Amino acid sequence: GAGVSQTPSNKVTEKGKYVELRCDPISGHTALYWYRQSLGQGPEFLIYFQGTGAADDSGLPNDRFFAVRPEGSVSTLKIQRTERGDSAVYLCASSLRDRDPNEQFFGPGTRLTVL
Amino acid sequence: AQKITQTQPGMFVQEKEAVTLDCTYDTSDQSYGLFWYKQPSSGEMIFLIYQGSYDEQNATEGRYSLNFQKARKSANLVISASQLGDSAMYFCAMREGPNFGNEKLTFGTGTRLTIIP
16 A cells, blocks of 8 residues: 655755645555754654644654644645755654554655745 | 763764664652654654563564663664665664553664665
8 A cells, every 4th residue: 555655755945935745655554753864873853643633743853843634634844044054854754543552654854944 | 961872973884794783761750651662764654563561572563673671771773684775864762651551752863774785
């Protein structure tokens, strides 16, 4: 079946602009996660959705970052007033939450470059 | 303190040899889970193996096994009979708390494994 998909695969923007990154989870997966991976680092947790609600948004770095999942499926990560330090690969993952372990399936990521 | 520590930034291993990738962790929770993911140059994270804190047996999945030493807080990944396709970044990650509770994963900085023909 189809895996987690993310669009766009690459996004180049200018400092100060607004960007939206989209994640399509595996069909039927109730949990969705966003991570950010900077060069040479491991992924860093941003936010976790269970259904439509954000169950844990403790990883969002500041109020320029916001994410939604209005129908419990597709999610959009929104970044306002982008800064050069926001440049990274943004990874989305989803899980079914019906088994132990609760394995997270990752998408290919969106590479964001802020000039 | 770092929650996940991977002390080997890079490793070179001859094809068909076994390799151990180190991971130590830090948590005060009694219930937690440890994961290993592989990240090829394509960028996608691939789940390899999981160990729960209460699991008494070391986890195994095909050529992958996890050497879990709870008292030392280490969860090393062992890959037997390495193959050229094993060349990738490998990340150790931890979920603190019970499964289906706090779901976020904390990752280490990774080890880049290169298999030499």
